Amino acid sequence: MLEAKRTISEKLARVVRQELGVDLPPEEIVLSAPRKEAFGDLATNIALSLSNKLRLSPKEIAEKIRQGLEKYTDLQDIVKNVEVAGAGFVNFRLNEAWVERKAGEFYDQERLGVPEPAKPLTVVIDFSSPNVAKPMHVGHIRSTIIGDALGRIYRFLGHKVITDNHLGDWGTQFGMLIVGYKRFLDKEALAKDPLGELEHIYQKVYNLAQQDEAVAEEARQEHAKLQSGHEQNLALWKEFMQWSKMEFDKIYQRLGVKFDHTLGESFYNPMLGDVVKELKEKGIARESEGAICIFFDEPELADAPFIIQRRDGAWLYSATDLATIKYRMEKFKPDLILYVVDIRQRLHFQQLFTAVRRWGYEVRLEHIGFGTILGEDRTPLKTREGGLVRLEDLLDEAEKRALSIVNEQNPDLSEAERQDIARAVGLGAVKYCDLSGARQSDYIFSFNRMMRLDGNTAPYLQYAYARIQSIFRKGEINIAKLRRGNGKFLLQEESERDLAKCLLRFPEAVLSAASEFAPHLVSAYLYELSTRYSRFYETCPVLTSSSGPSMDGLKESRLMLCDYVARVLKLGLNLLGIESIERM
Ligand code: ARG
Numbered sequence: 001m002l003e004a005k006r007t008i009s010e011k012l013a014r015v016v017r018q019e020l021g022v023d024l025p026p027e028e029i030v031l032s033a034p035r036k037e038a039f040g041d042l043a044t045n046i047a048l049s050l051s052n053k054l055r056l057s058p059k060e061i062a063e064k065i066r067q068g069l070e071k072y073t074d075l076q077d078i079v080k081n082v083e084v085a086g087a088g089f090v091n092f093r094l095n096e097a098w099v100e101r102k103a104g105e106f107y108d109q110e111r112l113g114v115p116e117p118a119k120p121l122t123v124v125i126d127f128s129s130p131n132v133a134k135p136m137h138v139g140h141i142r143s144t145i146i147g148d149a150l151g152r153i154y155r156f157l158g159h160k161v162i163t164d165n166h167l168g169d170w171g172t173q174f175g176m177l178i179v180g181y182k183r184f185l186d187k188e189a190l191a192k193d194p195l196g197e198l199e200h201i202y203q204k205v206y207n208l209a210q211q212d213e214a215v216a217e218e219a220r221q222e223h224a225k226l227q228s229g230h231e232q233n234l235a236l237w238k239e240f241m242q243w244s245k246m247e248f249d250k251i252y253q254r255l256g257v258k259f260d261h262t263l264g265e266s267f268y269n270p271m272l273g274d275v276v277k278e279l280k281e282k283g284i285a286r287e288s289e290g291a292i293c294i295f296f297d298e299p300e301l302a303d304a305p306f307i308i309q310r311r312d313g314a315w316l317y318s319a320t321d322l323a324t325i326k327y328r329m330e331k332f333k334p335d336l337i338l339y340v341v342d343i344r345q346r347l348h349f350q351q352l353f354t355a356v357r358r359w360g361y362e363v364r365l366e367h368i369g370f371g372t373i374l375g376e377d378r379t380p381l382k383t384r385e386g387g388l389v390r391l392e393d394l395l396d397e398a399e400k401r402a403l404s405i406v407n408e409q410n411p412d413l414s415e416a417e418r419q420d421i422a423r424a425v426g427l428g429a430v431k432y433c434d435l436s437g438a439r440q441s442d443y444i445f446s447f448n449r450m451m452r453l454d455g456n457t458a459p460y461l462q463y464a465y466a467r468i469q470s471i472f473r474k475g476e477i478n479i480a481k482l483r484r485g486n487g488k489f490l491l492q493e494e495s496e497r498d499l500a501k502c503l504l505r506f507p508e509a510v511l512s513a514a515s516e517f518a519p520h521l522v523s524a525y526l527y528e529l530s531t532r533y534s535r536f537y538e539t540c541p542v543l544t545s546s547s548g549p550s551m552d553g554l555k556e557s558r559l560m561l562c563d564y565v566a567r568v569l570k571l572g573l574n575l576l577g578i579e580s581i582e583r584m
Contacts, residue, residue, distance in 0.1 A: 015068035040091035047088040058088025127340035131168035137388040147340035149519040167264030175223030194243035268323040306351040343369030371442035399426035424579040432458035466584035487556035
């Protein structure tokens, strides 16, 4: 569809210049889906947007455009008819023969029509980044899942992706933890559940420090001692690190998430001094009331100085992030750095990015913010006791629920197979509900909804994929042969034409998910594809479609359509980090 859009836009640009005397670059002529399917496949509103300038009614302009387009006979290869509709829209309907041919072309490609980038970018993705010595909780699941999906999407498109888990392994929590370790540690509890116990002692000290300034001060001092290399504190820190990494790795493995680098905040500690020196020398940072800060002239940041080093010498999150940029620029030379971090850190990233521009690095920086996961009561998700929900518990529960669905649907499968399916479905459901809405929005976490087999859920898509595989099994279809064969797409019914057109839009879905950093554009697309597939399947017999003599080749075409849908589903789910399953 990209190619069709490009050709139509080019012709439109020419017509607009010749007939109306307006110079518009083709890239600015947007073609989108008309409001109603009955209006055609593509529509443009340029007549409406030119109306003021030309002092003509949109309808008149649209009519001129329509007539002007008649000259271009090569357009007729792609477009069957051009119509003026509504207030002045120009609507296009694609030629069936073109759709059949394009579908055949894409079907033969491994990349299913997705073009290679003209210029591959080097993209660093900073994601997951949980805080050490705290159990990973649901807040970090969003970063992990969204970041992983973006990494997969960019990589598939052909960009060079470098993923980096910027662990919070140097922050003020260690001051609290060291105090807690010395005062309250329960060795037995630690052996059983290290991160649980650390969380427990952290909470205890945190609560104490709220009421008792002396405790808060003690924690600050322990933290400062650690940062300046105090031996005993450093040894404790290493211990905390080990436990955390073990726990994190378990979860990453379970989620199928990998990182190229895990360079936590501590990694940058030795570089902080030089970075701040440089920033001071360049006049970007300066001392204020004993602290080192960056002040901004930008109106929205004027009241918010970026504090890099506290008066007591402690380095802050901001200092590390500045050093991290310098390191990444020198080491990876990226064109783009994505920070997949809670939307509530917006100010921090605005300050950081503004400081970096002043520093002079040329790189595109994007804060990929996301909303909060809410419980059914619409407040941030908590356990029944009011604590943070642990990611592990949540995944366990999802798999358990998936297993009961699988047991019901597939009682004949072996225990091991059912377990395996349940794992893929449970994890898929959790991931998908994180990826199916615009990331900036909060969403309500509901096991019941994410497990539904009849909505915009992972199980629904996995089921659609499995159903296609079962058709192939039933018909004893040799897929490799089908793909190698000379079959052509024959789109006879409305529902199969719609399905094919939808398949042609896969490349755009992936490209716009990348350019807008919005994995939900892939999930929304896959959902639409599955619903169109259902409609096709209801109206077009597949295995029995070759019964009459006039039906030659139709069965093959329909099987190819099924296979095409399955491949798009499998690839699309993979881009979201979700497994497809052969039977369900
Ligand atoms: N550890 C931080 C947190 O949990 C997120 C770090 C994000 N990455 C960054 N470069 N600041 O809030």
